[in-house]
Amino acid sequence: MIVLIIMASVLLASISIIQFKNEAKEYHQERLERKEDAIKEHINYVLSTTTYPLTTENLGLIFKDKIHELAQIHSIEINIYSLDGKLLKSSKESFSVDKVAPPIPKYILKLVRSSIEKRYVDIKTIDGNKNRSAFSQIKDDKFKPLGILNLPYVEDDGYYENELKSFLIRLGQVYSFMLIVAFALAYFLSSYITKSLKTISDKLSETSLNQKNEKIVLEASSKEINLLIKAYNGMVDELEKSAIKLAQSEREEAWREMAKQVAHEIKNPLTPMRLTVQSFQRKFDPTDPNVKQKMNDYSETLIQQIDTMSAVASAFSNFASMPAQQNETLNVVEVVELAMDIFNEEYIEFQSDSPEIISKIDRTQLIRIITNLAKNAIQSIPEQQENKSIVVSVKKELNNVLITVADNGIGIQPKDIDRIFEPKFTTKSSGMGLGLGIIKNIIENYKGTITFETEFGKGTTFIVSLPIINS
Numbered sequence: 222m223i224v225l226i227i228m229a230s231v232l233l234a235s236i237s238i239i240q241f242k243n244e245a246k247e248y249h250q251e252r253l254e255r256k257e258d259a260i261k262e263h264i265n266y267v268l269s270t271t272t273y274p275l276t277t278e279n280l281g282l283i284f285k286d287k288i289h290e291l292a293q294i295h296s297i298e299i300n301i302y303s304l305d306g307k308l309l310k311s312s313k314e315s316f317s318v319d320k321v322a323p324p325i326p327k328y329i330l331k332l333v334r335s336s337i338e339k340r341y342v343d344i345k346t347i348d349g350n351k352n353r354s355a356f357s358q359i360k361d362d363k364f365k366p367l368g369i370l371n372l373p374y375v376e377d378d379g380y381y382e383n384e385l386k387s388f389l390i391r392l393g394q395v396y397s398f399m400l401i402v403a404f405a406l407a408y409f410l411s412s413y414i415t416k417s418l419k420t421i422s423d424k425l426s427e428t429s430l431n432q433k434n435e436k437i438v439l440e441a442s443s444k445e446i447n448l449l450i451k452a453y454n455g456m457v458d459e460l461e462k463s464a465i466k467l468a469q470s471e472r473e474e475a476w477r478e479m480a481k482q483v484a485h486e487i488k489n490p491l492t493p494m495r496l497t498v499q500s501f502q503r504k505f506d507p508t509d510p511n512v513k514q515k516m517n518d519y520s521e522t523l524i525q526q527i528d529t530m531s532a533v534a535s536a537f538s539n540f541a542s543m544p545a546q547q548n549e550t551l552n553v554v555e556v557v558e559l560a561m562d563i564f565n566e567e568y569i570e571f572q573s574d575s576p577e578i579i580s581k582i583d584r585t586q587l588i589r590i591i592t593n594l595a596k597n598a599i600q601s602i603p604e605q606q607e608n609k610s611i612v613v614s615v616k617k618e619l620n621n622v623l624i625t626v627a628d629n630g631i632g633i634q635p636k637d638i639d640r641i642f643e644p645k646f647t648t649k650s651s652g653m654g655l656g657l658g659i660i661k662n663i664i665e666n667y668k669g670t671i672t673f674e675t676e677f678g679k680g681t682t683f684i685v686s687l688p689i690i691n692s
Contacts, residue, residue, distance in 0.1 A: 250353075253342070253374045256295050257355050260372065263291050264359060268367075275361040280368045281309040288312045300371040301359070306330050309368060325369060329356055333369065350375060498523075548690070553578045553587070553622050554615050560591040561613055566599060572614040578622050581690040582667065590660045594626040594683050597657070601630030601681060620689050621669075627682040633675040641673070 267287050273279040280301055284291075292299045292312030299312040306325035332341040333356050340357040353374040358366045501519050506512065554573045561571050591613070598611045612627045633641060642661050664671045669687040 250342075253353055253355055253372065256297055256374075257340075257357060257370075257372055260291060260295055260297075260299065261357070261359075261370065263287075263294070264370065268359075268361060275367060277303050277309075277367050280359070284310050298373050300373070302369040302371060304330075304366055304368060306369070325356065325371070330369075333358065339366075547583050547585070548581045549584060550579065550581050551584055551587075553580055553582070553624075553687075556584060556587055557591050557613065557615050557624060560588045561595065563592070564595060564599070566609075566611070568609040569595070569599075569611045569613065572612060574616040578615065578617050578689070579691070580622060580687070582687065586663045590663060590685060591624070591626075593657070593660050594685075598626050598628035598630065598681075598683075601628055601632075603631060606630075617689070618686075621686045622689055624685040624687070625682055627680065629680040632677040632679055632681050633673075634677050638675070642671075 264284075267283060268275060271283045273283050280303075284301060288299055288301065288310050289312050300308060301310045302308055302325050306327070306329075308324065329341060329343060333339055338357075340355065343354045343356065345352050345354075355370075355372045355374065357370050359368045359370050360366055501515075509515065554575065554577060558571050558573070561569060595611065595613065602609050602611075608629070610627075610629045612625075614623075614625045614627075616623050642657050661671055664685060664687065667687050667690075669685065671683065671685050673681055673683045675681040
């Protein structure tokens with residue numbers, strides 16, 4: 222709207238300037254014609270009352286005294302030329318009729334003779350001023366040409382320029398006022414409209430597939446905004462339906478993948494068990510003096526494979542159960558230190574900057590995080606390694622408690638870094654690889670993070686950051 226006002230003001234100002242210029246041009250043209258008609262009437266009167274014969278040569282004598290009188294009456298310079306363009310008489314006091322006086326240019330004489338009205342107006346711009354000079358024939362009572370009347374006329378646009386300046390000033394004042402009103406109106410309208418849009422924007426920014434989204438309860442004055450609100454509310458309904466379907470699909474897919482993994486893990490010990498039984502069946506000899514030892518070896522092999530299957534079942538059961546959080550106010554430092562007491566390895570060291578960091582958290586899940594990370598750290602150090610070290614530390618950083626578990630084991634290979642938290646990924650020779658997936662899920666449920674730094678062949682450090690909840 223403001224742009225339209227500015228464009229309209231510029232257009233109106235341009236049209237006004239052009240209109241003033243045209244009016245000034247018409248005014249000067251008409252004024253010169255009026256003066257010329259009035260002077261010609263006087264000239265005809267003088268010619269009708271003179272005692273001199275009406276010839277071109279006598280024009281100077283006829284208007285010797287009259288030309289000054291006419292010039293004063295009509296307030297304009299008057300020049301009388303012969304038909305061939307020589308100056309015969311002029312009202313200009315300082316001008317003397319002699320051979321030096323400039324004649325009328327031949328092209329003007331030709332234009333005067335060839336025109337229907339026997340008249341021509343020559344327009345020239347000198348020093349920025351527009352000069353009009355009217356040339357017309359002087360005739361006797363029988364319409365016989367006697368000479369040429371010349372009326373020089375300098376256009377004075379001072380009046381029109383002042384009028385134009387005053388008009389433009391008034392126009393500028395009016396449009397300035399209109400602009401102020403337009404700005405104020407635009408501000409209030411935009412504030413009124415954007416209030417509804419701000420509500421919609423806030424709701425859109427809060428919209429998420431992982432939560433129940435609220436509809437917008439608002440009746441806007443704009444039809445378009447009401448349509449936008451209706452579309453958003455419809456989108457919320459569709460999003461909720463999609464979220465339910467997606468959650469169901471994800472659960473089905475997760476359990477499907479888990480079932481495949483469990484089946485795979487169970488099949489792994491079944492194969493060596495089958496081979497062991499078949500081998501024993503084929504080679505069993507009751508009379509063999511070492512039959513007892515072979516029976517022990519056979520039984521030990523089967524027990525190991527059964528233990529493996531039991532571990533797979535237990536890990537799957539733990540992953541599936543995921544007990545609900547039972548938050549309690551506790552000292553994180555004390556709980557972590559107690560959790561480390563179950564490990565008998567002498568090379569495990571516990572550190573803390575503070576004896577007490579109080580937070581509200583589930584004790585069982587916190588212990589689960591610590592024991593899982595510590596167990597992984599122990600398993601990452603080869604048995605034949607001489608210098609073994611695991612450092613578990615707890616410290617407070619702003620509104621978070623940081624728990625780090627650092628080991629000097631074999632580290633993680635670069636190709637495995639991006640997959641380390643996948644539920645079914647493991648770098649160990651046994652187990653399902655569910656541990657890190659479980660604790661990552663626990664930590665993220667507390668709005669925390671788990672990261673790690675590793676260097677293959679030198680060790681790994683896991684960093685757990687949990688927000689301190691005091692209420």
